[in-house]
Amino acid sequence: MVRKYDFLVIGSGIAGMSYALKVASHGKVAIIAKDSLEDANTYYAQGGIASVTNTWDNFEKHIADTLDAGAGLCDGKVVEKVVREAPAQIKELISWGVDFDKDETGRFDLHKEGGHSEFRILHHKDSTGAEIQVSLIDTIRNHPNIDVFDNHFTIEILTQHHLGQVVTRHTEGVECYGAYILDQTTNEIETFLSRVTMMATGGIGCIYQTTTNPLVATGDGIAIVARAKGEVKGMEFVQFHPTALYHPGVRPSFLITEAMRGYGGVLKTQDGKEFMQKYDSRLSLAPRDIVARAIDTEMKTRGDDFVYLDITHKNAEETKEHFPGIYEKCLGYGIDITKDMIPVAPAAHYLCGGIRVNLNAETSIARLYADGECACTGLHGANRLASNSLIEAVVFADSAAKHSIPRFKEYSLREDIPDWNAEGTTLPEEMVLITQSYKEVGQIMSSYVGIVRSDLRLQRAMDRLNILFRETENLFQRSVASREICELRNIVKVGYLVIKQAMARKESRGLHYTVDYSNPDSQSTL
Numbered sequence: 001m002v003r004k005y006d007f008l009v010i011g012s013g014i015a016g017m018s019y020a021l022k023v024a025s026h027g028k029v030a031i032i033a034k035d036s037l038e039d040a041n042t043y044y045a046q047g048g049i050a051s052v053t054n055t056w057d058n059f060e061k062h063i064a065d066t067l068d069a070g071a072g073l074c075d076g077k078v079v080e081k082v083v084r085e086a087p088a089q090i091k092e093l094i095s096w097g098v099d100f101d102k103d104e105t106g107r108f109d110l111h112k113e114g115g116h117s118e119f120r121i122l123h124h125k126d127s128t129g130a131e132i133q134v135s136l137i138d139t140i141r142n143h144p145n146i147d148v149f150d151n152h153f154t155i156e157i158l159t160q161h162h163l164g165q166v167v168t169r170h171t172e173g174v175e176c177y178g179a180y181i182l183d184q185t186t187n188e189i190e191t192f193l194s195r196v197t198m199m200a201t202g203g204i205g206c207i208y209q210t211t212t213n214p215l216v217a218t219g220d221g222i223a224i225v226a227r228a229k230g231e232v233k234g235m236e237f238v239q240f241h242p243t244a245l246y247h248p249g250v251r252p253s254f255l256i257t258e259a260m261r262g263y264g265g266v267l268k269t270q271d272g273k274e275f276m277q278k279y280d281s282r283l284s285l286a287p288r289d290i291v292a293r294a295i296d297t298e299m300k301t302r303g304d305d306f307v308y309l310d311i312t313h314k315n316a317e318e319t320k321e322h323f324p325g326i327y328e329k330c331l332g333y334g335i336d337i338t339k340d341m342i343p344v345a346p347a348a349h350y351l352c353g354g355i356r357v358n359l360n361a362e363t364s365i366a367r368l369y370a371d372g373e374c375a376c377t378g379l380h381g382a383n384r385l386a387s388n389s390l391i392e393a394v395v396f397a398d399s400a401a402k403h404s405i406p407r408f409k410e411y412s413l414r415e416d417i418p419d420w421n422a423e424g425t426t427l428p429e430e431m432v433l434i435t436q437s438y439k440e441v442g443q444i445m446s447s448y449v450g451i452v453r454s455d456l457r458l459q460r461a462m463d464r465l466n467i468l469f470r471e472t473e474n475l476f477q478r479s480v481a482s483r484e485i486c487e488l489r490n491i492v493k494v495g496y497l498v499i500k501q502a503m504a505r506k507e508s509r510g511l512h513y514t515v516d517y518s519n520p521d522s523q524s525t526l
Contacts, residue, residue, distance in 0.1 A: 001190045004413055005030040005147075007404070008178055008192050010154050010221060011200030012037045014129075015372025015393035017136040019198050021096065022401035024145040027408060030192060032152045032181060034201075034216045034483075037137045048123030048259065049093075049132075050116070050387040051086035053108050057118040059083050066388060069115045069287045070381025071510035073526040078378040081359060082388070082395045089394040090122065097135040100124055112262040113386035115287040121259065121387045127325050132390065151184040153483045154220060157197065157368065158417050159228050174229060176368035177414040184483060189420040195411040196367055196404045199225060199355060200393075203373040204238070205252070207491045207498070208348035208450075209442035212244050212255040218487045219494035221374040225355045226493060231364040234353025234376045234526050235494075236502035237511040239384055240451050241349035242267075242291040245342065246306035247333060253347040254329055256309060258386050261285055263322060265311040267295065268341065270304050289383045289511045292346045296451045299345065308341035346451060350389065352380040352511065353501070361400035367411055369400045378526060382510020425480045433475060434484050437468055441491050444468075449499055453514045458503045465499060468492050 006027025009016045012034075020029045031037070052062050062083045067074050094100070100122040101109040111121035124131035140146055158177040178193040201221030205213025226232045243261070244253035261267075261284045267276050279294040280286035286294075295307050311319055316338035320327045323337070330337050355363050355370040357377055363370050372393045379392050428434065448461035472485075472492050479485050507521040508514050 001188065003030065003190060003192050005192065005194045006196065006408055008032070008194035008197045009200060010179065010198065011202060011372065011374070013200060013202055013372055013393070014132055014136065014390055015375075015397055016198060016200030017140055018394045019200065019369075019371060019397035019400055020146055021136070021139060021143065022397060023405055024143050026405050027145070027195075029146045030194070031140065031146060031148045032154055032179075032192075033148065033150045034153055034220070036150050037140065037148060038133060048111055048113075048121040048128045048387050049090070049390040050120055050385070051090045051122060051391055052083065052120060053087060053090065053122065054110070054120075057120050061117050062120060065115055065117050066379070066385045067381075069383050069385035071383055071520065073381035073509065073524070075378025075381075075526070077359065081399075082377075082379050082392050085395045085398070086391045089391065089398060093132065093135075093394065096139050098124075098132050099135070100128075111259045112285075113258045114261060114282070114285045114291065115385045121262075123259065125322070125324055129390070149181070149183075153182040153184055153486065154201070154224065155180045155182055155189065155420075155481055155486055156224050157199075157228050157365075158191075158193075158414070159365065161228070162417055163414075173366065174364075175366040176228075177417060180420050182481060182483065182486075187482075189422070189481060191417055191419060193413045193415070193417065195408040195413065196369065198400060199363070199368060199370040199374055200372045201374045204351050204491075204494050204498075205348045207441055207445050207495045209251075209446040210244070210253055210345075211251070211348040212241050212253050213348070214252060218491050219351075219374075220487070220490045221370065222354055222497070223490035223493035225363065225365070225368070225370070226497060228365060230368070231356040232354065232376070232497055233356045234501070235351070235497045236505050237352035237380070237382050238348060238449075238498060239288055239350040239352060239511050240292045240346040242288055242295050242346050243309055243342075243344040244347035244349075245330065245333075246345045247343075248305075255349075256326060256342060256344055257323070258288070260309065260311060260323060260326070263311065263319075264314050265309045267291070268308045268310050269298055269302060270306070270308065272308070272341075275307075287383060288386065289513070292451050293513060295344075295346055306343040306345040309344050310341045311337060312339055312341065314338075350384055352376070352382065352384050357396070359399060360403035361396045362403065369404065371396045371400055376526075381526060382512065420481070422480060425478060428475065428479045428482075428485065431484065434488050437472060438488050438491065440468060441465070441488075441495055445495055445498070449495075449502060451513065453502060453512070455503070455514070455516045458499055462496075462499050462503070465492065465495050469496060
């Protein structure tokens with residue numbers, strides 16, 4: 001089946017949906033959701049969205065905080081753009097139905113998180129992402145120009161390669177004409193033709209054993225674009241959230257928001273002693289890379305599997321009011337956070353790199369845009385400042401819309417794209433080949449490419465992953481395309497990109513910390 005659209009949006013988080021809403025009045029839009037619209041990283045974002053919204057804060061402070069967290073590798077123009085355009089985008093989110101918490105005076109009830117010098121985090125209780133996601137979904141579902149394709153999995157984007165032309169990384173004029181997409185209810189691969197395509201597939205957390213990301217976060221968009229010879233950068237900068245609930249065997253890990261430390265939570269070792277004073281003057285509110293490394297060091301030094309986050313000294317009713325979701329979740333595990341310290345450990349959380357884009361969210365492939373966690377805008381540099389990701393997504397969705405709307409009618413639909421060729425493929429003989437390889441990727445990445453790295457660990461990871469790459473590509477070529485084999489192929493590709501770019505960075509910088517190069521290189525760039 002061939003479907004034709006003006007705009008094809010691959011991904012159903014805040015980046016993809018806000019872009020869809022901004023362009024839908026100009027043309028027909030298809031949104032591709034791997035599972036349902038609700039199942040995206042946005043939905044699980046507890047903390048909030050950063051923006052200057054009061055008189056005692058200002059753009060300069062937010063810019064300075066972002067640059068400081070980024071360890072010298074942020075793109076200054078991008079930081080300036082996102083921070084200054086943030087308030088207008090907050091107003092648009094509110095117009096779409098997003099309800100941010102307010103105090104008794106009617107002003108925004110703002111949180112403060114690690115790395116921020118002011119209270120500037122807008123939130124909805126401890127479920128801000130869910131509030132944004134649900135509000136946008138209601139608007140999306142009721143828009144006459146938007147078609148939503150739930151349970152559809154994107155296999156690859158369409159370029160000149162599918163017309164028999166050889167596409168290399170150095171070929172100029174590579175264009176995107178849409179995508180081959182698997183309908184998971186019928187197991188048929190459909191051809192979606194589009195004038196413009198937006199890649200907004202989210203993060204890569206599932207390449208690690210322990211992650212806060214939903215299980216859909218397998219780096220699909222990044223892998224797809226990399227295979228199409230698009231430019232990918234900054235993959236070495238994987239952010240580990242310092243405080244995921246420690247509960248072995250549960251995947252994904254439940255996130256304990258950074259706002260809880262802004263609220264007054266204190267990190268302690270298992271014997272009840274504070275330790276952050278040994279690592280940073282900002283104590284438990286230091287930027288995430290510092291806190292995660294500190295926790296990792298304490299755990300390894302002491303031989304412990306977790307540390308504690310203690311908020312038992314705060315008012316119990318106030319705690320339950322601010323963090324109802326966390327309170328109920330922990331209570332389900334027998335932990336009353338108003339009386340008991342919370343066991344936490346770092347978990348893979350956010351990718352600061354991704355598909356390289358410019359200020360218009362354009363990728364290196366014409367007619368293809370990227371936004372959200374799968375994109376590398378230059379905002380985060382070597383380390384993301386807390387709650388900057390959601391605002392980045394809506395600001396760049398706005399830029400992509402403003403850039404693509406005047407141009408999309410100039411692009412013709414490529415009617416000569418052939419159907420997906422499944423000749424010679426069969427169903428996999430044993431699904432265990434896929435599931436076991438998937439687990440091996442997580443073991444490799446968590447063991448050798450985690451919070452602390454070394455040349456030896458990275459080389460070992462590369463050697464192990466190369467074996468999995470050959471096995472997976474051979475299996476993919478012989479197998480009927482399925483979500484399972486495609487996800488495995490994608491996490492192997494993304495793992496390779498993380499390792500390769502980590503090996504190329506001969507310094508410790510932000511989220512990339514290596515024992516072989518302890519100091520940052522003043523000449524390094526993102």
